[in-house]
Amino acid sequence: MKINSVCLELEESKSSPGIRVFDIAELSRYDGPGIRTVVYLQGCNAGCEWCHSPHSQSSVSPLMFLSSLCTACHRCVDACKQGVHKFINMKHCIDRSKCIQCGNCIKECPASVSGVSGSALSLPTAYATVDSLWEQIYPYLLLTKKSGGGITLSGGEALLQPQASIELLRRCREAGIHTSVETSGLLPVTIYRNVAPLVDTWMFGMRVITGKNHPRHDDHIRQVMTELAKHKCSILPRIPMVPGFYDCDDVLHSILSLLQQYHIDSIYLNPWNRNFDVNYYNSGIPLKMAVPSAREVATCESKIVSFFTHFKFDLYE
Ligand code: SF4
Ligand code: SF4
Structure with missing residues (x-):
């Protein structure tokens, strides 16, 4: 530096x-x-x-994901038009390089509330x-x-x-x-x-x-x-x-x-x-x-x- x-x-x-x-x-x-x-x-x-x-x-900050709160409902997969969320072999995979920080996945996630940092998904x-x-x-x-x-x-x-x-x-x-x-x-x-x-x-x-x-x-x-x-x-x-x-x-x-x-x-x-x-x-x-x-x-x-x-x-x- x-x-x-x-x-x-x-x-x-x-x-x-x-x-x-x-x-x-x-x-x-x-x-x-x-x-x-x-x-x-x-x-x-x-x-x-x-x-x-x-x-x-x-x-x-990049999108934060707390896997312990995720219920694997797949709603974020449908909500994200950028294809950031995927389930591969039942594992939730996130490609943050495609994320435009729109927050749509957070709105749809049942384990997340916008602006709450302990949510399954958050944009800090x-x-x-x-x-x-x-x-x-x-x-x-x-x-x-x-x-x-x-x-x-x-x-x-x-x-x-x-x-x-x-x-x-x-x-x-x-x-x-x-x-x-x-x-x-x-x-x-x-x-x-x-x-x-x-x-x-x-x-x-x-x-x-x-x-x-x-x-x-x-x-x-x-x-x-x-x-x-x-x-x-x-x-x-x-x-x-x-x-x-x-x-x-x-x-x-x-x-x-x-x-x-x-x-x-x-x-x-x-x-x-x-x-x-x-x-x-x-x-x-x-x-x-x-x-x-x-x-x-x-x-x-x-x-x-x-x-x-x-x-x-x-x-x-
Ligand atoms: S914040 Fe927007 S672009 Fe980023 S993962 Fe969620 S829905 Fe996709
Ligand atoms: S919407 Fe939330 S609970 Fe459902 S799969 Fe995505 S992160 Fe997990």
Whole structure:
């Protein structure tokens, strides 16, 4: 992943007054202080092998299919004029390359409701304007404000839709609602410079690597953190405990060096997501890494916790 390669998408997004979202958690205890309303924006440029929401990476999510809810009624086969759904040897096969996202199969499916993500069939990407999204989440934001929480923009990579993100953050700032943004740190520094005045807390992904086959991003992350440090905001680094990636000595020492440079002494260690492969099966996206064994996960988590404990960091999950 080249940092500059995201510029094209950023330019394109300037002409879009809307926002693409693949999920909303109206009230969540995760992703920032207090109770949060978390808006998950569609699209990501990081391409991490261990991503547990692979359907969030492209600009539009593919059709999701939960086979456990399918009653094999064949109604979707008749409803889809593109020939996406087929039954071969009694197995429901889906050719997503032909899907035009019309939603007809979802309307006809007895186990699906449009806009409900746990349905047998779903199209997660919702298109909205900031106005309509604001109207939808504002009552929840009032509750989060009362609780000492606020809004979190997550993803995907929220800042790949900078105009929409800035407008949401600006409205929250005006309403006195705490703002948090989760980021990989892998966008151009100018984006962070523009958004930082509107952000109280950064949930910072510490993606010094995005995968075994990718170049290291230490220098870029350092530039971004230098920019964020100029503003009145807190930085909560998040380190995903991924076996074979974040438990490597050179990666751990790179992160340590960054944290020490910016005098950060509290970090969030994200445990390995045991359901990481579910959305690959549901979306038809091939896995990019092998599912680690329970022993590999335990060894990795133990090593990372010991490492940061040794250097006297306050650790949070
Ligand atoms: S969304 Fe439309 S094109 Fe895609 S599978 Fe369903 S009916 Fe076919
Ligand atoms: S319409 Fe729904 S329940 Fe029926 S076969 Fe298609 S996905 Fe399965």
